[in-house]
Amino acid sequence: MASLPERSRELAPGAAGSALRSAAPALGGVALALVLHFFATPLIGDFYAKVLLDIGVNIVLAVSLTMVNGFTGQFSIGHAAFMMVGGYVSAMIVYYGSMLGYGSPDLQGGLISSTISGREAPFVTLADLMFAGSLVAGGLFAAACGYVVGLPSLRLKGDYLAIVTLGFGEIVRVLVQSQTGDVLYTVEEVRETPIWQLPTKVGGALGFSGLPFYSSLFWVFLVVSLTLLAAYRLKRSATGRAFLSIREDEIASEAMGVNTTKFKVSAFTISAFFAGVAGGLFAHTIGVTLNPGELGFQKSFDIIIMVVLGGLGSISGATIAAAIVTILPELLRNPEPLLRLWPALAGIGAVAAVAGLVMRARGRSGGLFFKAALAAGIAVALGFAARSAIDAGHDLGRYRMILFALALVLLMILRPQGLFGVHEIWERSMWRGLLHAVGGGGKGRA
Amino acid sequence: MSGEALRVTGICKSFGGLKAVQDFSIALPTGSLRGLIGPNGAGKTTVFNLLTGVYRPDAGRVELGGGEITGRRPFLIAEAGLSRTFQNIRLFGELSVLDNVRLGCHVRARHGTFRALLRTPWQRGEERAIEERARRLLRVFGLEGRAQDQARNLPYGDQRKLEIARALATEPRVLLLDEPAAGMNSQEKLGLRELIRGVRRDFGVTILLIEHDMGVVMDICERITVLDYGKIIAEGTPAEIQSNPKVVEAYLGADDDAEGIDTAYASGRRPAVGGPSDA
Numbered sequence: 001m002a003s004l005p006e007r008s009r010e011l012a013p014g015a016a017g018s019a020l021r022s023a024a025p026a027l028g029g030v031a032l033a034l035v036l037h038f039f040a041t042p043l044i045g046d047f048y049a050k051v052l053l054d055i056g057v058n059i060v061l062a063v064s065l066t067m068v069n070g071f072t073g074q075f076s077i078g079h080a081a082f083m084m085v086g087g088y089v090s091a092m093i094v095y096y097g098s099m100l101g102y103g104s105p106d107l108q109g110g111l112i113s114s115t116i117s118g119r120e121a122p123f124v125t126l127a128d129l130m131f132a133g134s135l136v137a138g139g140l141f142a143a144a145c146g147y148v149v150g151l152p153s154l155r156l157k158g159d160y161l162a163i164v165t166l167g168f169g170e171i172v173r174v175l176v177q178s179q180t181g182d183v184l185y186t187v188e189e190v191r192e193t194p195i196w197q198l199p200t201k202v203g204g205a206l207g208f209s210g211l212p213f214y215s216s217l218f219w220v221f222l223v224v225s226l227t228l229l230a231a232y233r234l235k236r237s238a239t240g241r242a243f244l245s246i247r248e249d250e251i252a253s254e255a256m257g258v259n260t261t262k263f264k265v266s267a268f269t270i271s272a273f274f275a276g277v278a279g280g281l282f283a284h285t286i287g288v289t290l291n292p293g294e295l296g297f298q299k300s301f302d303i304i305i306m307v308v309l310g311g312l313g314s315i316s317g318a319t320i321a322a323a324i325v326t327i328l329p330e331l332l333r334n335p336e337p338l339l340r341l342w343p344a345l346a347g348i349g350a351v352a353a354v355a356g357l358v359m360r361a362r363g364r365s366g367g368l369f370f371k372a373a374l375a376a377g378i379a380v381a382l383g384f385a386a387r388s389a390i391d392a393g394h395d396l397g398r399y400r401m402i403l404f405a406l407a408l409v410l411l412m413i414l415r416p417q418g419l420f421g422v423h424e425i426w427e428r429s430m431w432r433g434l435l436h437a438v439g440g441g442g443k444g445r446a
Numbered sequence: 447m448s449g450e451a452l453r454v455t456g457i458c459k460s461f462g463g464l465k466a467v468q469d470f471s472i473a474l475p476t477g478s479l480r481g482l483i484g485p486n487g488a489g490k491t492t493v494f495n496l497l498t499g500v501y502r503p504d505a506g507r508v509e510l511g512g513g514e515i516t517g518r519r520p521f522l523i524a525e526a527g528l529s530r531t532f533q534n535i536r537l538f539g540e541l542s543v544l545d546n547v548r549l550g551c552h553v554r555a556r557h558g559t560f561r562a563l564l565r566t567p568w569q570r571g572e573e574r575a576i577e578e579r580a581r582r583l584l585r586v587f588g589l590e591g592r593a594q595d596q597a598r599n600l601p602y603g604d605q606r607k608l609e610i611a612r613a614l615a616t617e618p619r620v621l622l623l624d625e626p627a628a629g630m631n632s633q634e635k636l637g638l639r640e641l642i643r644g645v646r647r648d649f650g651v652t653i654l655l656i657e658h659d660m661g662v663v664m665d666i667c668e669r670i671t672v673l674d675y676g677k678i679i680a681e682g683t684p685a686e687i688q689s690n691p692k693v694v695e696a697y698l699g700a701d702d703d704a705e706g707i708d709t710a711y712a713s714g715r716r717p718a719v720g721g722p723s724d725a
Contacts, residue, residue: 242542
């Protein structure tokens with residue numbers, strides 16, 4: 001029998017075809033980002049375009065945290081700290097870079113960085129490259145922090161990482177809050193300040209205000225695509241299986257030849273990289289002031305909710321959960337778009353109920369269809385309840401944390417591994433597991 | 447090479463005041479199949495944990511194919527060619543049966559994070575080679591039909607088989623099997639005997655087997671080492687072991703003295719279970 005490396009060489013595809021197949025998904029990501037950027041805003045309006053931006057940033061955060069909490073089963077509760085590190089590094093480069101290069105912190109980007117429609121600019125400018133470079137720099141800096149934090153705590157088995165990341169998050173927040181001074185607002189001030197002092201001029205507790213809004217749908221969804229691609233490729237590779245094996249059984253994993261410390265640290269470092277990039281995007285999002293208070297433990301916890309809801313280890317699960325968790329507060333504040341759907345929901349419910357009756361008449365249980373009908377009915381009822389509550393003057397948006405908490409409690413009781421568990425939405429085993437959970441006691445199922 | 451796959455000289459391990467393993471030595475010629483038996487709590491699994499690096503020996507030396515591996519970290523020992531199964535099954539339950547075996551192949555692969563991110567030609571080839579090898583192993587163990595099932599959904603006997611397949615995927619010189627027959631019915635145990643013989647023949651591995659089921663041990667092992675209170679009390683062919691008074695005493699207590707059994711009970715051990723007459 002040929003050894004594994006020999007056989008690998010025999011089975012390796014040609015370089016050209018392989019390179020094409022490797023690059024194709026990334027190019028697809030670029031295309032998707034361009035389409036969203038130029039066509040989504042007119043379609044869904046400025047408000048939901050902004051919600052879409054937030055969804056994108058949260059997807060990157062949730063998927064990056066999935067690599068640690070989901071893949072390797074280590075529990076990090078300081079993810080926002082890496083976001084903050086990346087955000088400040090990126091913001092500093094863009095703000096002071098623009099000051100020195102263009103004489104003002106205003107947006108100098110091309111059309112791909114424009115969040116305002118109808119702006120006259122070239123398609124892409126040098127400033128866009130500066131922004132992209134600042135994202136990478138923020139990511140690398142966050143990754144370096146991740147390596148330094150992860151190495152000592154991940155050598156040990158157990159939950160040390162949770163404690164260390166919590167501490168790290170607080171340290172970063174307090175350092176930025178108390179040890180940095182006001183942002184420099186004039187070009188003269190910036191020119192007079194030595195360059196190594198600029199990192200301390202990021203606004204302290206007041207936040208880093210005056211940043212240009214580079215984070216357009218293009219940049220955000222480009223990063224989303226690349227993050228998803230990276231996460232998926234990692235999961236479906238020897239490296240990813242090593243990550244998952246650590247989560248499943250660290251002792252067995254080590255006994256099978258996995259250097260668990262090395263893989264835990266590398267998962268943590270990669271995760272910190274993407275969190276840092278997400279931080280850079282966050283810093284340059286319209287309607288956001290980069291502010292240490294906003295990126296504390298609460299933000300870390302929001303990201304954990306997304307990961308746990310979606311299923312620890314599921315990339316598509318984290319993506320969908322990030323979208324739901326981001327959009328739900330907006331819909332609670334203004335449920336009109338959802339309420340407009342009620343005839344469709346009622347229709348689906350009716351069809352499901354009829355299908356269930358037909359199944360029953362044929363001697364099958366049809367329980368799943370009845371459950372779907374029930375769910376649709378409940379959704380319609382909730383929609384009307386929400387409308388009457390809003391008409392009565394209640395602000396439902398204020399109750400969103402209660403709703404999330406309730407959803408988490410329900411999920412932990414009904415499906416502790418999260419919506420999708422470790423699986424992806426297109427995998428058969430995921431549906432089998434989910435249907436089984438929905439089927440509950442499985443009464444009357446053949 | 448000395449023709450010895452594994453040579454252990456005088457390893458000791460204490461936990462606080464408890465001397466779990468004392469002066470344990472064993473030499474396995476390449477291709478041999480050795481049994482390691484002893485009453486519950488005799489220290490058999492501790493020996494496995496010492497050999498595979500889960501614990502560090504307090505003293506002594508472990509050599510694998512002539513190279514020293516004493517006290518190395520478990521993943522390095524696996525890389526050197528020593529693999530094992532676990533008494534209480536330790537599969538990667540949420541992963542598929544195929545992924546469990548694929549993971550075993552990794553130790554012979556040159557995978558890397560950046561190769562995986564870029565999907566280089568090498569990485570694609572290696573993934574194919576790993577899958578091919580893993581599927582071949584599953585076929586040997588009759589598990590190819592369940593390749594995509596989650597490992598935790600397999601019946602108990604198949605889980606034990608999968609653990610052996612995963613251990614073999616690391617291409618070991620020496621395979622340590624920790625009670626592979628535990629929880630199997632008599633039909634499955636018969637199959638297991640053939641399986642272990644087949645594994646030794648087809649994969650050319652040297653096997654050290656912990657087993658309580660004397661039918662299995664006496665049938666397939668050429669030589670047997672008996673451990674009691676962390677010490678080797680006997681070594682020999684199955685026939686010699688069965689008639690060795692020390693071994694009988696260790697399992698049944700001193701036969702002329704009822705107090706012997708009582709003492710064994712008082713020390714929390716079950717002296718008669720799985721005795722040599724159990725075959």
